[in-house]
Amino acid sequence: MNEETHRPPLPDRLCVDPRSPHHVAAVFEHEIGIRLNGNERHDVEEYCISEGWVKVPAGKTLDRKGQPLLLKLKGKVEAFYR
Template sequence: MSDTLPDRLSIYPDSPYYNEEILGRGIGVRFKGEEKTNVEEYCVSEGWIRVSVGRSLDRRGRPMTLKLNGPVEVWFKGEAAS
């Protein structure tokens, strides 16, 4: 298993950016210096995260999300943030 995180990762199995092995190890996401626990998808190179908001659901039955732009840092849980 690789110790490098992908540039983009999603929690949904039908996404092309889903990786079960990496998600199973536990991922930490820091956005604008604050650790986030409700991240559904992220992209480091483009500088955005997608977070769930409220209780509303979209047409696929998933939580509604909001795309936030800014600096993104990711790391494996249990390791120091880079």
């Protein structure tokens, strides 16, 4: 129970990429999970709860800067600590 008091609240929008303005390093010190339409996803790069979308990589495809090409999937998004 004491661990839960040290966890920061999960933001509405979060990104894995440290260059993004939506990256919160304190959240990534703990293991988090994402559900899209009731199914847990392990490949989420970015999510937004209020807008109802997640971004996941499109296979091994890279953009011209060498970053994974992301697809936006829409639905009910839930973020939680494991």
